[in-house]
Amino acid sequence: MSAYEQAAGQSGGPWQGRRCGGGAFAWKPVEILAVVVGFAIYWPIGLAVLGWKVLQRKGYPVPDVFEFARARFTDFASRATAQRQAWQPFGATKSGNAAFDEWRKAELEKLDEQRRKLDAAEREFAEHMDNLRRARDREEFDRFMAARGGNAQ
Structure with a gap:
């Protein structure tokens, strides 16, 4: 052992x-x-x-x-x-042509701006839907309290 x-x-x-x-x-x-x-x-x-x-x-x-x-x-x-x-989107490396590179940069900036606008609109819509849900919930609660005989506020 x-x-x-x-x-x-x-x-x-x-x-x-x-x-x-x-x-x-x-x-x-x-x-x-x-x-x-x-x-x-x-x-x-x-x-x-x-x-x-x-x-x-x-x-x-x-x-x-x-x-x-x-x-x-x-x-x-x-x-x-x-x-x-x-x-960099779409393989945005230098092409060797300054005019083309400037045009591509401007187009990409426009796309970025559109993306920012789309994101802002999406946030606004989400807030709108949230407000609608709150309003619907408030209506349902008020209806419940009225049916119950209580005061909603």
């Missing part, structure tokens, strides 16, 4: 310190339960727990893995934002 097993036997509860298997990839019963329950609830959860255990086996400290993933996602998000900001 190893010193670990002796210490585990003296520690208390029936499952405390026990491991299934041996070596670096030893599974605690709670980890096995987590994988089974994870797969039973939703398979990606079980897969994530399994991946976490594999990462432990390979010697990756798990909190560092989460930090690495967060940093990678942040890098990806910042690159995507930079690309979106640098994006």
